[in-house]
Amino acid sequence: MPMSSLPNMPIMQMTGCVTSMQPMMQNMQPMMQNMQPMMQNMQPMMQRMMQQPMMMMQMGDMGDMHSSKHFGQSVRRFLASGQTLLVIFMLRQLSHTLGFRCEWARYLHSCIRNSMAGAKKKEVDLLFLEYVEKMHRCMVSYTSDPFYPMLMLPGLITPSKKGRLTVYPIEYPDVWRHYKRQLASFWTAEEVDFSKDREQWDTLLSDAERKFVRSILAFFAASDSVVSLNIMNNFCKEVTILEAQICYTFQAMMENIHAEVYSIMIDVYVTDPTERDQILNDVGTIPSVKRKVDWSEQWSLSDAPLSRRLLAYAVVEGVFFSGAFCAIYWLKQRNLLPGLTKSNEFIARDEGMHTDFAVCMYKLLGSPLTTTEAHAIFKDAVAIETEFITESIPCHMVGMNAELMASYIRFVADALLLRLGHPILFGDSNPFDFMELMGMVGRSNFFEERVSHYQRADVLNEDQVGTAQIYDPDF
Numbered sequence: 001m002p003m004s005s006l007p008n009m010p011i012m013q014m015t016g017c018v019t020s021m022q023p024m025m026q027n028m029q030p031m032m033q034n035m036q037p038m039m040q041n042m043q044p045m046m047q048r049m050m051q052q053p054m055m056m057m058q059m060g061d062m063g064d065m066h067s068s069k070h071f072g073q074s075v076r077r078f079l080a081s082g083q084t085l086l087v088i089f090m091l092r093q094l095s096h097t098l099g100f101r102c103e104w105a106r107y108l109h110s111c112i113r114n115s116m117a118g119a120k121k122k123e124v125d126l127l128f129l130e131y132v133e134k135m136h137r138c139m140v141s142y143t144s145d146p147f148y149p150m151l152m153l154p155g156l157i158t159p160s161k162k163g164r165l166t167v168y169p170i171e172y173p174d175v176w177r178h179y180k181r182q183l184a185s186f187w188t189a190e191e192v193d194f195s196k197d198r199e200q201w202d203t204l205l206s207d208a209e210r211k212f213v214r215s216i217l218a219f220f221a222a223s224d225s226v227v228s229l230n231i232m233n234n235f236c237k238e239v240t241i242l243e244a245q246i247c248y249t250f251q252a253m254m255e256n257i258h259a260e261v262y263s264i265m266i267d268v269y270v271t272d273p274t275e276r277d278q279i280l281n282d283v284g285t286i287p288s289v290k291r292k293v294d295w296s297e298q299w300s301l302s303d304a305p306l307s308r309r310l311l312a313y314a315v316v317e318g319v320f321f322s323g324a325f326c327a328i329y330w331l332k333q334r335n336l337l338p339g340l341t342k343s344n345e346f347i348a349r350d351e352g353m354h355t356d357f358a359v360c361m362y363k364l365l366g367s368p369l370t371t372t373e374a375h376a377i378f379k380d381a382v383a384i385e386t387e388f389i390t391e392s393i394p395c396h397m398v399g400m401n402a403e404l405m406a407s408y409i410r411f412v413a414d415a416l417l418l419r420l421g422h423p424i425l426f427g428d429s430n431p432f433d434f435m436e437l438m439g440m441v442g443r444s445n446f447f448e449e450r451v452s453h454y455q456r457a458d459v460l461n462e463d464q465v466g467t468a469q470i471y472d473p474d475f
Contacts, residue, residue: 170243172243175361178357179243179246179250181353182250189257189260192339192342192343193342196339197265197338212327213269213340216327217265218280219289219324221259223292223296224258227313230300231249231255232249235313236248236252238306239306239361251354265340266279291388292384296313299312311369311377315377317354318412318416320384325348325351329344332344368421368422371423374417374420375422378416378425379425386409389409404431413426
């Protein structure tokens with residue numbers, strides 16, 4: 001109420017207003033008392049920070065602020081005593097006063113998270129998200145408060161509305177496009193004809209080439225299950241954007257189709273039950289295959305921040321399959337195993353879309369890794385994939401130079417690094433003219449057989465995104 005209107009207010013009405021405010025004032029007293037020690041603990045750090053304003057604007061220098069144990073202890077004490085709104089309010093005031101928001105939210109989150117170990121870290125993530133949503137329900141609007149974007153914490157991608165149950169209106173059009181693109185490319189195992197593969201397996205392939213295919217199937221048979229489980233057990237629970245959950249669940253279904261196709265291949269190519277069991281157990285017996293699966297599972301079970309795991313699974317989809325896809329596509333140039341090569345085109349295209357979506361989510365998270373961190377993950381993965389493709393799969397025996405194959409893997413890794421927003425690491429060029437990076441153009445006659453890049457016209461000609469018509473000719 002404007003102060004100028006107070007003189008015109010009846011005395012009884014003014015008395016009633018003051019009386020109604022007394023309980024509120026009494027409730028604020030403990031909060032104000034609790035604020036004093038927190039402010040005292042923060043004063044030295046604030047003075048140091050104000051003396052170095054440039055440090056405040058650089059995430060790379062936030063480590064200096066992390067040395068203030070007193071602030072972190074105060075935060076944890078207040079949260080433990082239920083003073084959630086006080087902590088958020090103080091953070092909000094500091095953020096607006098000092099002119100930077102995102103750094104403080106992440107610092108507050110790390111103060112709490114770094115004091116925990118193991119699975120407790122994820123509990124802290126979810127608990128802090130609950131605090132944030134409580135603050136917004138009690139104090140501000142989701143749409144009007146400029147402070148809300150800073151609460152998109154590392155390891156959590158959250159919706160703009162709590163409890164959203166309907167698809168429309170679309171809130172994340174870019175994410176929704178990835179889902180529609182995958183939907184338009186849907187296929188099933190029944191569309192692949194393996195009738196000619198069995199005869200060629202017995203008569204046209206050498207022992208080395210059969211070993212090569214078996215090694216690929218040993219990895220593929222296990223890897224898609226690892227990816228699917230990671231999606232359902234981790235990403236779908238942590239990423240609560242509805243559009244992303246829809247895309248992730250569809251992706252998991254696609255991985256299940258891939259797993260079914262690999263099982264069909266094993267049944268077609270290997271009729272002896274003992275040999276078939278050996279292929280399925282090769283995951284544990286071939287060291288390079290085991291290292292690939294273990295590396296993937298390591299990130300699936302990791303409590304690392306979501307940004308690290310999103311990048312790692314972009315590597316799984318975009319790098320760990322690249323060598324095998326390339327080798328199978330080389331077989332197509334020799335007109336061998338048409339069922340295998342056709343399904344490889346379908347699956348390679350799918351994995352390319354999954355990689356695209358992983359890149360989208362990594363960028364949407366808004367907390368990218370440092371170049372050093374990203375390069376370390378890629379360097380490790382490329383070494384494992386190179387070992388797998390050059391040792392477990394004897395490229396020299398099927399007419400492919402192992403050195404060129406290793407160069408191709410590094411080329412794929414660099415391309416993915418650039419898409420993720422990081423500098424290249426290796427500097428290799430594509431050594432294979434016949435291979436197009438994760439998006440091979442089908443060359444089959446459309447009227448003779450369905451090409452692998454075919455997409456359902458009724459799904460992707462025009463995307464209905466909210467109330468807008470969005471047309472993308474690239475689709």
